[in-house]
Amino acid sequence: MSPTPELSTSRLSFNQITADHLSLDEAVEACADVGIRWFGPWRHKLAPGAERRIRDAGLRVSSLCRGGFFPAPDGAARAERDKDNRTAVEQAAELGTDVLVLVCGPAPDGDLEGARRQVLEGIETLIPHAVEHGVRLGVEPLHPMMIAERSVVVTLSQALDLAERFDAAEVGVVIDAYHVWWDPELELQVERAAGRILGYHVSDWLSPTPDVLAGRGMMGDGVINLPRIRALVEGAGYRGPIEVEVINPALARLESAQLMTTVRERFERCC
Amino acid sequence: MSPTPELSTSRLSFNQITADHLSLDEAVEACADVGIRWFGPWRHKLAPGAERRIRDAGLRVSSLCRGGFFPAPDGAARAERDKDNRTAVEQAAELGTDVLVLVCGPAPDGDLEGARRQVLEGIETLIPHAVEHGVRLGVEPLHPMMIAERSVVVTLSQALDLAERFDAAEVGVVIDAYHVWWDPELELQVERAAGRILGYHVSDWLSPTPDVLAGRGMMGDGVINLPRIRALVEGAGYRGPIEVEVINPALARLESAQLMTTVRERFERCC
Numbered sequence: 001m002s003p004t005p006e007l008s009t010s011r012l013s014f015n016q017i018t019a020d021h022l023s024l025d026e027a028v029e030a031c032a033d034v035g036i037r038w039f040g041p042w043r044h045k046l047a048p049g050a051e052r053r054i055r056d057a058g059l060r061v062s063s064l065c066r067g068g069f070f071p072a073p074d075g076a077a078r079a080e081r082d083k084d085n086r087t088a089v090e091q092a093a094e095l096g097t098d099v100l101v102l103v104c105g106p107a108p109d110g111d112l113e114g115a116r117r118q119v120l121e122g123i124e125t126l127i128p129h130a131v132e133h134g135v136r137l138g139v140e141p142l143h144p145m146m147i148a149e150r151s152v153v154v155t156l157s158q159a160l161d162l163a164e165r166f167d168a169a170e171v172g173v174v175i176d177a178y179h180v181w182w183d184p185e186l187e188l189q190v191e192r193a194a195g196r197i198l199g200y201h202v203s204d205w206l207s208p209t210p211d212v213l214a215g216r217g218m219m220g221d222g223v224i225n226l227p228r229i230r231a232l233v234e235g236a237g238y239r240g241p242i243e244v245e246v247i248n249p250a251l252a253r254l255e256s257a258q259l260m261t262t263v264r265e266r267f268e269r270c271c
Numbered sequence: 272m273s274p275t276p277e278l279s280t281s282r283l284s285f286n287q288i289t290a291d292h293l294s295l296d297e298a299v300e301a302c303a304d305v306g307i308r309w310f311g312p313w314r315h316k317l318a319p320g321a322e323r324r325i326r327d328a329g330l331r332v333s334s335l336c337r338g339g340f341f342p343a344p345d346g347a348a349r350a351e352r353d354k355d356n357r358t359a360v361e362q363a364a365e366l367g368t369d370v371l372v373l374v375c376g377p378a379p380d381g382d383l384e385g386a387r388r389q390v391l392e393g394i395e396t397l398i399p400h401a402v403e404h405g406v407r408l409g410v411e412p413l414h415p416m417m418i419a420e421r422s423v424v425v426t427l428s429q430a431l432d433l434a435e436r437f438d439a440a441e442v443g444v445v446i447d448a449y450h451v452w453w454d455p456e457l458e459l460q461v462e463r464a465a466g467r468i469l470g471y472h473v474s475d476w477l478s479p480t481p482d483v484l485a486g487r488g489m490m491g492d493g494v495i496n497l498p499r500i501r502a503l504v505e506g507a508g509y510r511g512p513i514e515v516e517v518i519n520p521a522l523a524r525l526e527s528a529q530l531m532t533t534v535r536e537r538f539e540r541c542c
Contacts, residue, residue, distance in 0.1 A: 110494045116455070144453040145416040148478035148494050158455045182415040184387070184429045207419035212480045223381045223419050 012267045013038030013062035015201065015245035016045055019259060021252035024050055030256040032057040034264050038241040040065060041095065043088060051095050061097040062241035063138065063174070063199050064088065068102035070122030071115035071152070082122065086129045093133040099198045100130065101138050101174050104162075105151035115152045120162060127170050138198035139163050140174035143182075145212050156180050156189040160196070168196050175233055176201035176245065178216055181224045187232060194236040202226055202271050203246040214247045218262060220270035230271055242271065283538045284309030284333035286472065286516035287316055290530060292523035295321055301527040303328040305535050309512040311336060312366065314359060322366050332368040333512035334409065334445070334470050335359065339373035341393030342386035342423070353393065357400045364404040370469045371401065372409050372445050375433075376422035386423045391433060398441050409445040409469035410434050414453075416483050427451050427460040431467070439467050446504055447472035447516065449487055452495045458503055465507040473497055473542050474517040485518045489533060491541035501542055513542065 014031045016039065022030065024045045031039055039059040041050065043066065054061060067088035072078040092100045102123070107115030123137060130137055141159040142151035153159050156175065163171045173196055180186055190197075204222030209215045219226055230242070244263050251259060285302045287310065293301065295316045302310055310330040312321065314337065325332060338359035343349040363371045373394070378386030394408060401408055412430040413422035424430050427446065434442045444467055451457055461468075475493030480486045490497055501513070515534050522530060 110496060112453075112496075143415065145414065145480065145483070147453040148476060148480075154453050155455060182383075182418040182425050184426060205419060209416065209419075209483045212416070212483065225381060225383075 008268050009035060009264060010037060011240070011242050012036055012264065013040050013241040013243040014260070014263060015040035015065065015243040016042045017065065018244055018246045018251060018263065019256065022256055025053060026256060028054055028057045028059060030260045031059060033257065034260040036260065036264060038062045038243075040241075040243045040245070042066065043091060046091060054095070061095040062243055063097050063099035063101050064092040064095055066101045066103050066140075067126075067137070068104050068119075068122070071105060071107055071118040073108045078118070078122075082125055085122070085126050089126065089130045089133050089135045092135045098135055099138050099174075100135050101140050101199065103142065103151055104139060104153040104159075105142075106147065106149055107152055112147070112152050119152065120165070123162065123166070123171060127166065131170060136169065136198055137171045138174040139171065140176060140199075140201075141179055142176075143179045149213060155183060155185075156193065157185055160189060160192055163196055172196035172198040174199040174201065175229075176203075177224055177226055177229045178203045178205060178245075181205060181229060186229070190229075190232040190236050197233060197236055197238040197240075199240065199243060200230070200233045200238055201243045201245045202230075202267070203244065204270075211248075214249055216245075216247045218246055218251075219244070219266040226271045242267070279539050280306060280535060281308060282511070282513050283307055283535065284311050284512035284514040285531070285534060286311035286336065286514040287313045288336065289515055289517045289522060289534065290527065293527055296324060297527060299325055299328045299330060301531045302330060304528065305531040307531065307535060309333045309514075311512075311514045311516070313337065314362060317362060325366070332366040333514055334368050334370035334372050335363040335366055337372045337374050337411075338397075338408075339375050339390075339393070342376060342378055342389040344379045349389070349393075353396055356393070356397050360397065360401045360404050360406045363406045369406055370409050370445075371406050372411050372470065374413065374422055375410060375424040375430075376413075377418065377420055378423055383418070383423050390423065391436070394433065394437070394442060398437065402441060407440065407469055408442045410442065411445040411447060411470075411472075412450055413447075414450045420484060426454060426456075427464065428456055431460060431463055434467055443467035443469040445470040445472065446500075447474075448495055448497055448500045449474045449476060449516075452476060452500060457500070461500075461503040461507050468504060468507055468509040468511075470511065470514060471501070471504045471509055472514045472516045473501075473538070474515065475541075482519075485520060487516075487518045489517055489522075490515070490537040497542045513538070
C-alpha cells in the first residue's frame with residue numbers, strides 16, 4: 001500500500017540551501033503555504049528570533065546545517081573551528097533540533113590522511129558540549145568529487161568507521177542520496193548504519209552534471225533510483241524527516257511558490 | 272636516490288586522448304621528438320598501418336583504449352558490443368600490446384546492479400578470444416562522478432572483485448590516479464591488486480574541477496599526491512609504463528611540441 005500524499009508529505013523537510021536566494025522568513029512562509037511541516041536551516045541564514053519565526057509558521061526543525069570543517073593549518077585555526085562548532089551545537093539546541101550535520105573537511109594542505117585524523121579529533125573534542133545540549137552529531141559523507149573543496153569523508157563506510165568509534169547516542173550519519181547513490185556497497189553500508197541514521201537527504205543526479213558543487217537536480221530530473229534508496233534507509237529503521245536539498249543556482253529563477261509546489265509534488269511522486 | 276630523468280622518462284607513455292586534436296601521425300611524431308618511448312592509442316584514432324607508424328617512430332604501445340561498454344538494452348545490442356570487443360582484442364594484438372583497457376558501463380536504463388551483471392558476463396564472454404590473442408583485459412574503475420555516462424565500476428575494490436573471478440593472466444585492473452585518489456581504501460586496495468595491475472595512469476585533479484568528464488589537469492596543476500600513489504603502485508610490484516592521460520580540451524590550444532615537452536617535464540618532476 002503506498003502512503004497517501006498527506007502522510008507522505010508529513011515527512012518532507014525543506015532544506016534551506018534549496019532556496020539560498022530567499023531570506024529565512026521568505027523560505028519558511030513559502031514552505032508553510034504548501035503544507036510543508038519541516039525545515040532544515042543553514043547557519044549563514046540564521047538571525048536572532050529564527051527559532052520563533054520557524055515555530056510560528058508551524059514548522060519544526062529537522063536538523064541544522066552545518067558544523068564540521070575541522071581540518072585547519074595550525075592550532076589557532078583549529079581552536080577557532082572548535083569554538084565555532086560549539087556555537088553550532090548551541091544554535092541547533094536553540095532551534096529545537098537534536099541533529100547537527102557535520103561536513104568533514106576539506107584538507108587545507110592536500111594531506112587527506114592528516115585531515116581525516118583532524119576530523120576524528122574534532123568530533124571527539126565536540127562531543128561533551130553536544131551531549132550537554134542534547135545534540136547528536138551527524139557525519140555526512142559527501143560525494144568523492146567534493147573531496148578537494150569540502151569533505152575528506154567520502155563514503156558511507158568511512159563515515160560509519162568514524163561514527164562507530166563513539167556511542168550511537170552521540171554520533172551518527174546523515175545519508176544523502178546524491179552523495180552515496182554510486183556506491184557499490186550502498187546496500188551493505190545502509191544496513192550497517194541501522195541505529196545511527198540521523199537524517200536522509202534527497203535530490204537527483206543530472207546527466208550531464210553541470211557543476212561539481214552546485215549541479216544537483218530536482219528529484220525526478222535525474223537518474224538516481226530514489227525509491228530504492230529510501231527503501232534501504234527505511235529498512236535500516238529510519239523514520240524521521242526527509243530533507244530535500246537541491247543545490248543548484250538555477251532554482252533561484254523560480255517564484256518561491258512554484259519552487260515549493262515543485263518540491264512537494266516531486267517528493268510525493270519520485271521519492 | 273631519485274631516478275635520473277632519463278630513467279624516469281623511460282617509463283612515460285603518452286595516452287593519445289591527451290592530444291585528441293592531433294592525428295595519430297602527428298601525436299606519434301611529437302612524442303618521438305621529445306624522447307617519449309611509449310604510446311597509448313585510442314581506437315577511434317586507428318587506421319590501417321597504425322602499428323607500423325608507431326613502431327617506425329621508435330615507440331611501443333603500452334595499452335589500447337578502449338573496449339568494454341558491455342551493458343546494452345537488448346540482446347542484439349549486446350551481441351554488437353561483444354563483436355566490437357573481439358575487434359578491440361584483435362587490434363590490441365596487432366598493435367603489439369597485451370593490454371586492452373575496459374570501460375565498464377554505463378547502465379543504459381539506470382539499473383546499476385543489472386549493468387554490473389552485464390559487465391561480468393561481457394568479460395566472461397570475451398576472455399577466450401583475448402586469451403587466444405595473448406591480450407589481457409584491464410578493468411579500469413572510473414571516478415564515481417562518471418557513473419551515469421561511463422562506468423558502473425567506480426572503485427578499485429569493485430574492479431578487483433570483478434577481476435578476481437578470473438585468472439590473473441586473463442583479467443587485471445588499470446589504476447588511474449585521477450579516478451582513485453579520493454578512496455579511503457586506496458592503500459589497502461592497491462596492495463590487494465598486486466599481480467593484477469596492468470597499467471597505471473596519471474593526470475591531476477583541478478580544484479575547482481571545470482568539467483565532470485573532461486576537466487583533468489596536467490600533473491602538478493592539481494591536488495593529487497602523485498608520488499604517494501606511484502609508490503603504492505610500485506610497492507604492489509608494478510614496473511610497467513605509466514600513461515599520461517589528461518582529458519581536457521584546453522590542451523588543444525598548445526602547440527604539439529609544447530604539449531609534449533610539458534608532459535615530459537611534469538612527468539619527471541611531479542609523478
